[in-house]
Amino acid sequence: MISSLNVASLVFGLIAWIVPVLNIARIEKLDYTRWMFSFMISFGSCAISLLIQIYYYYFLIKDGDITALIDTNGVVALAATILFMGTLLINIIFAIILTLYNRRTMR
Structure with a gap:
């Protein structure tokens, strides 16, 4: 059960x-609705991934597996930070490219 949470995340x-x-x-x-949907899918998937990690911790605590919790704490925190920052950066790059493309095609 717990290992499937890591795969889903x-x-x-x-x-x-x-x-x-x-x-x-x-x-x-891409039109307006598609790229807005893309942002929602991307950030929603990031949020679900982080939520799954919270449940992963919940199940470790519920099972009393404090050793696993201590062993994985640093890696999970680092991975969550990389996931969030990477998602934010990729979506900012996407928004900049989309804005530049729209300006170029409107002229």
Whole structure:
């Protein structure tokens, strides 16, 4: 059960990073609703991934596995920080590229 939480968190984290990258690759086909949906999917996946990690800690505490909690604490905190900052950075880059593309095509 607990190991499947880590896999699910990883999958949602990858979704949070892959969605904006794919949209940068197909920027010509995006309209307002699609890129706004992309932002929501990306940040929503990041939030779900972090929420899963909170539940991972909850189950470790509930099972009394304090040793595993202590062993994984630093890595999970680092991974959560990298996930959030990476998602934010990729989406900012996506927004800048989208803005520049829209300005270029409007002229």
